[in-house]
Amino acid sequence: MLDREGAAHLRAALDPLSAPRPKEDEPDPRTPAQRRADALVAVCQLANECGELPENGGDRPQVVVTIDYEQLCTGVRAKRGAGMLDNGTQLCPQTVRQLACDAEVIPVVLDGTSQVLDVGRERRSISGAIRRALVVRDKGCAFPGCGRPPRWCHAHHVIHWADGGKTCLENSVLLCPHHHRLIHHSEWTVRIKEGHPVFVPPPDG
Numbered sequence: 001m002l003d004r005e006g007a008a009h010l011r012a013a014l015d016p017l018s019a020p021r022p023k024e025d026e027p028d029p030r031t032p033a034q035r036r037a038d039a040l041v042a043v044c045q046l047a048n049e050c051g052e053l054p055e056n057g058g059d060r061p062q063v064v065v066t067i068d069y070e071q072l073c074t075g076v077r078a079k080r081g082a083g084m085l086d087n088g089t090q091l092c093p094q095t096v097r098q099l100a101c102d103a104e105v106i107p108v109v110l111d112g113t114s115q116v117l118d119v120g121r122e123r124r125s126i127s128g129a130i131r132r133a134l135v136v137r138d139k140g141c142a143f144p145g146c147g148r149p150p151r152w153c154h155a156h157h158v159i160h161w162a163d164g165g166k167t168c169l170e171n172s173v174l175l176c177p178h179h180h181r182l183i184h185h186s187e188w189t190v191r192i193k194e195g196h197p198v199f200v201p202p203p204d205g
């Protein structure tokens with residue numbers, strides 16, 4: 001239960017984010033409840049990334065996913081069970097690759113009995129100068145008709161780093177969480193042509 005003031009804050013945050021997103025002449029297929037749920041997730045993503053939430057066990061709030069490196073690189077066609085959240089929930093390979101696209105990656109080497117042999121250093125896949133250049137080039141989500149501001153956006157690897165794609169301006173594009181998900185889970189594709197992202201819709205749509 002929320003009191004009136006709490007409800008007003010929640011509504012003020014969710015209303016602009018839960019507006020329908022029609023695709024050209026087709027209406028948004030999501031129900032109003034789903035749009036509000038998506039908006040709540042977007043608010044939490046923004047809060048998690050702002051760096052001002054209290055620490056949790058000595059770390060900033062974060063989503064932790066573990067995956068076998070070979071599965072990350074080759075498991076795109078597997079149906080599920082590729083990655084695991086720290087609460088044991090399994091994620092499909094597309095979702096794991098989406099999360100790994102613009103994440104802090106910590107390599108861990110295990111032996112055959114899952115004993116940790118070595119823990120590498122955390123490395124942000126896209127940071128600093130490249131992210132700033134991306135913000136200058138794309139100004140926000142680069143998906144046609146979107147334009148959500150940079151602070152909402154992830155940096156998507158056009159060729160995933162797990163497939164050998166480089167972390168550079170020519171292989172990156174800013175996408176809001178909604179369109180980042182769309183690129184990883186649908187047949188929409190993006191490439192960089194003459195220094196700018198070009199989006200190609202699915203063949204029959």
Ligand SMILES: [Zn+2]
Pocket residue numbers: 097098101102155156157180184
């Ligand atoms: Zn991505």
Ligand SMILES: [Zn+2]
Pocket residue numbers: 141142143146147148175176177178179
């Ligand atoms: Zn977008």
